[in-house]
Amino acid sequence: MVLKLKTSKFNWRFILAFVWFYGYSSVKRGYYYVLSYLALPLSLLFFIYIVSRGHLVQYAILGGIISIITGNALTAIGDTSFFKLELKIQELLIAADVSPIEYLLGIGLGNLFYSLPGLLLYIILGFIYKIFSLQLLGLTILILVIVMVAATSLAYMTGSRVTHMRNSWGVGSFLSVILTMLPPLYYPYTFLPKIALYPLMLSPATPASIFLQDFMTKGVINYYSILILIAETIIYSFLALKFGKWEE
Amino acid sequence: MENIIETYKLTKIYGNGIKALDELDLKLNSRISCIIGRNGAGKTTLVKILSTQLRQTSGEAFVMGYDVIKDKHKLRKMICSIPQEAKPAGISSPLEHLVMYLTARGFSIKESLNLAKMALKEVGLGDFIDISTDELSGGMKRKIFVAMALASQAEVIFLDEPTVGLDPISRLEVWGAIRELKGNVILTTHYMEEAQALCDQIAIIDKGKAIKVGNLNELMEPLKGKVRVEGIGDISIGELKISYVTPDEAKKLISEAKINGNNKISIKPVSLEDVLILSGVEIENE
Structure with a gap:
């Protein structure tokens, strides 16, 4: 049997198969993955609920959703290093003519796949606490997709340049703290002085949080934050393709 | 027969100054060819260049007449390269590995599923297609990659030390699977008995240079x-x-x-x- 290979520029079939390989298998056989990504946001939700006597729980739910997506996308630092240095899957895929953007999308969507149980839980909580209108839910999903692309790009750029596996764990934890714990995800961004928000804008989680918080509390679209989020997603994606190590 | 691989003054100097290949001239044209040499001889560097993963510093390299730099996209449709010490992702199943790889090569999901199941059955993993690869033995894990090569329908298959670290029985099983491969095979090894058992043509490289090329009888002369x-x-x-x-x-x-x-x-x-x-x-x- 000789089959003709598809030669189109963009290989969606590979991306789907990679999501199956990388995302679905993690959920099916490694539910602890899902639990581990839920542990921190749920602990913070509990903590904020107690400290604020329930007043800030809506912020914590919205922040938890962003945190799950950003945190999961950043785990791709470890995964891309692992695939490259230990499993040699990156080498296998280069020689199979996979492009870095297809690989990046496969990893990003795979992450999104195993974030789904956590997201679902938070969305249910969001409805219980009456945060979500259909409009806010739609906007939240859109924002999460953009955050996922931005954070995955950062993760790929970093992970593909790591030369020792041990470093990837350290870099991953460090970036995870910087990009998900420092930004105002679990409390109103107005709690922070404006000057502190500028450096925090480097994390895609910050403009995402500002945008969703403004819509949730005031019902307004904060164009400033969405523009920043889109701009940095484009920049991070460009940097990932430019500086991420694919062929050598 | 057309040369499967040809290199002319192929040189690779890494960023740290190590010269892995030193004006290597080599032509191989047998169905199963072996590149043997000591550790650090340049075997893996050569395979990486030939399979378009690594750029040479100077010189030229061709696979089935295609330039590894100018024609790399065309070439990638024709080759399958299994890296040295490639390992399966423990949490994913053999079937998921193969389908992911075959779609990467351009097959449809349906074709990939069919080819993957056939190949896994052929290498003796038919009963293990849907379990986590963590549960498989070392030999079985290695066979997943041989199954990839088998299913790939590639014209040229590069296997970089395919049996390293395997016990003698697993090695024999992998040899059997390699013999079943339909394409031309370029195999690197530092197991001499592997080269003797599998290869029609053998190239010995040392310090980045090809020092002898021939069939077993010619080399033993x-x-x-x-x-x-x-x-x-x-x-x-x-x-x-x-x-x-x-x-x-x-x-x-x-x-x-x-x-x-x-x-x-x-x-x-x-x-x-x-x-x-x-x-x-x-x-x-x-």
Whole structure:
């Protein structure tokens, strides 16, 4: 049997198969993955609920959703290093003519796949606490997709340049703290002085949080934050393709 | 027959200054060709360049007549390259690995599923297609990659040390699977018995240069009618002294050694390992 290979520029079939390989298998056989990504946001939700006597729980739910997506996308630092240095899957895929953007999308969507149980839980909580209108839910999903692309790009750029596996764990934890714990995800961004928000804008989680918080509390679209989020997603994606190590 | 691979003055110098390939000229044209050499000889670098993963510093390389840089996208549709020490992702199943790889090569999901199931069955993993690869033995894990090569329908398959770290039985099983591959195979190994068992053409490389190319008989020609005597000789490998002599000379050497009180002498038939040893000696003498 000789089959003709598809030669189109963009290989969606590979991306789907990679999501199956990388995302679905993690959920099916490694539910602890899902639990581990839920542990921190749920602990913070509990903590904020107690400290604020329930007043800030809506912020914590919205922040938890962003945190799950950003945190999961950043785990791709470890995964891309692992695939490259230990499993040699990156080498296998280069020689199979996979492009870095297809690989990046496969990893990003795979992450999104195993974030789904956590997201679902938070969305249910969001409805219980009456945060979500259909409009806010739609906007939240859109924002999460953009955050996922931005954070995955950062993760790929970093992970593909790591030369020792041990470093990837350290870099991953460090970036995870910087990009998900420092930004105002679990409390109103107005709690922070404006000057502190500028450096925090480097994390895609910050403009995402500002945008969703403004819509949730005031019902307004904060164009400033969405523009920043889109701009940095484009920049991070460009940097990932430019500086991420694919062929050598 | 058209050359499967050709290289002309192929040189690779890494960023740290290590020269892995040194103006390597090589042509291979057999269905299963082996590249053998010591660790660090340049085998993996050569395979990485030929399979378009690594750019050479200078020189040219062609696979089935296609330039590895100018025609890399065309070439990638024709090749399958299994990296040295490739390992499966423990949490994913053999089927998921193969489908992911085959869609990467351009097959549809339906075709990939069919090809993957057939290939996994062919390498003896038919009953394990849907379990986590963590549950498989070392040999079975390695066979996943041989199954990838089998299902790939590639014209040229690069296998970089496909049996490294496997026990003898698993190695034999992988050899059997390699023989079943339909495309042309370029295999690197530092197991001489592997090269002897599998390859129609063998290239010996050392310090980034091709020092001998031929079939087993051609390579063994200089040692024809000779045996290997261990325990005495001009060639030193660590503590071991070796010489290559005719059987009559060997008997004489043993008698003389016994008179001198040296009883640690043995005679062995020559093999491809001895060709590699002698090639190394020739390079040293140059």
